[in-house]
Amino acid sequence: MEKSGPSSTISEQQLQRQEGWSNTKTDLAEQSLISSEKWLQLHGLKSNKLTLKQILSQIGFPHCEDYVASLGRPVASRYADGLFPQLYRAEDGRVYNLTAKSELIYQFVEHLTQAVESYKQRMDWLTSKSRQIFGVILEQCVTIVLDFGGILEGELDLCREALTMVLQEQVAHITKFNIIRVSQEPVKWQENATPVTEQSIATAISWVEKLTVELTVSEAGRLDALLEAGRDKTIESIYYFVVGDVPEESKELLLQRALEIPCPVHTVSFNARGEGTIAFLKDLSAKTHNRFHAFAERTECVEFPAFSTKDGDNVMTWNSRKLKGKLPPGAGVREDVFLVWREMEEACSTLAQIQRLVAEPPKPDMATVDCGAVPSFKSSGKIVFCLCDMLASPAQSQKQPLLRLHRIQKTPGTLRRGCRNMA
Template sequence: MEKSGSSSTTSEPQLQRQEGWSNTKTDLAEQRLISSETWLQLHGLKSNKLTLKQILSQIGFPHCEDYVASLGRRVASRYADGLFPQLYRAEDGRVYNLTAKSELIYQFVEHLTQAVESYKQRMDWLTSKSRQIFGVILEQCITIVLDFGGILEGELDMCREALTMVLQEQVAHITNFNIIRVSQEPVKWQENATPVTKQSIAAAISWVEKLTIELTVSKVGCMDALLEAGKDKTIESIYYFVVGDVPEESKELLLQSALEIPYPVHTVSFNARGEGTIAFLKDLSAKTHSRFHAFAERTECVEFPAFSTKDGDDVMTWNSRKLKGKLPPGAGVREDVFLVWREMEEACSTLAQIQRLVAKPPKPDVATVDCGWSVILQSQKQPLLRLHRIQKTPGTLRLGCGNMA
């Protein structure tokens, strides 16, 4: 259906937007280690003029109405009745007269489709490999404090693999780093944060691979390690990687030491057994204006054969790349994932409305996009919002909420 009015010629802003979306994969590769808020400022609907309101202003104009005193209510003008196709925008109750040709509307369908795909890619990236285990490192100079005090037999290899992933996939892309292990006395990999190079990453991985389990660690060991990390004036933040549960007698000491440190103390929980540890680490992060992340590994670990990297220089197992897990009870939804999911939900809704302008209305309960993600509202002691992948069905929008016992 062709709509009279504006020309179908692609404007310069539209060409720029088209070029921007065509470079989505490049942008994702370059902008990975940034927060979801920053990522959405670059790739969100509003910044690309793809919100429903922004699109409608480019393909039409709002239908005018005015207050008629004799009737005591607002009355819409009738000058456009039958002249323009119209669209009702439920968000503000306004009616828009559409003047654009179908070619221009098809361009917006394409841009929105590409936007949905980029959001799916971002969520896949956030919930895979080292980001699933550790979250996303946002600073350029950090110290990682390792607390293995609650580690169980058999978990050490998995911790080594997890930390190796973090070093290779994230730390390798920042500028300076250090590692300190909680012990009777803090064990430092380097005296202070050292520049990131291929050699320093390889040396750090070798150091991590030699870590062993210490059977007895004093209750002040974790506090001493954090305070030692805080002495380095070159760092921007500390990442406190905790395996298992935090002993009750250490919690108050940990909180006190974290509050004394002039840097954010981001907490990462690995395989916590109880919700008390999760609640404590979330509280510690909140009080230090830091971020919290949690990961619970699945019980079975599938063994994978060794393989060579693309460069052919190293041989490693794929065990580290196949860590599978979930958010532990009490962890709540990951905010960085939720923000992108919410943007994708808006994009799917807008896309469905714009598609209806150039095609026959879809059948009831069937939309024209499959976003591939859903949100489940799980009732426990308190509702827990969870994101998870769902089976794709071509042509069906499977994005919604539900209750899980």
């Protein structure tokens, strides 16, 4: 397609978008303090004008139609028939007349390809290392409450490793933190939340590595630890890390008293044996309007479908991650991952449609119209008006196109017309 389009304004937008995608590749370590919802507000298709509807409005314009009362139905305008390549958008049933040069469409192909890669990186980041085990810490000041009441023999080392990863990869990037262990009496690492430093992280890891298994935990012990964490007015939220199952006799009391805790309580299930614990922790999070995360250990690798890059030559897969865990039954889909996956699916669909425009551009009945070649109109002594994107000179190719209104009058044996610019 060699039609001219609004290339000058688009070029600046494309440059800004290019810089935005580059930034997403370098700030992955800093994304722990932003939810997927907010991340998509910055890097999503809509905010970057990359939805199919937004792209079509930048490379063409909708074909107009109006309601004809005598026919009792909408009738499409015929002013552009044969003048422009057209694209039908199945989502809303609209037809778009395409006016952009292929170079501009190639730019959108490139930006959509970068968007897909960015979403893939985000999903990979969300489902790897400590974020797969613990979810994503979004606050600056937190207390982690450890409930080892349902731990099995041999799981302690795994728990220590998991908590060490959380401290190194996530807590190290926030402001203040504390750790409290559920016991007959709450066992606190520090009296109150402590500023994050290299030394405090190292001390906390050393404390975690010395944790031992406690055979019995009282019903009140869990609630006491959560209430103790809530008494620290400097923290923004509590992360309740539960290993194994929560006894039935403790659930009702926890549900009733959790609402008394002044700060949010996010729940993390680690190696739950039954769906009852998963359901309980999800319910606890829902009633306090907070987040739930679940993890179950596994050793086998999960096969993901292959992902092809834009040129089709370099095929990438996610299988190299060798995941250590999975979502347990009843946990449902992780919302933060689902939001990004849904955006990536839309980006892939839009990319495929835009790629088809440059691979096999729609062929109009008449590709171009100039002042020396007037199309044939089936009219008899009538005045016909048509719009085209004629440019007065090549120098205007970098500017907004001029729309010219052609007044065409058919007289016996000749066609006469006069043109006047519409800026």
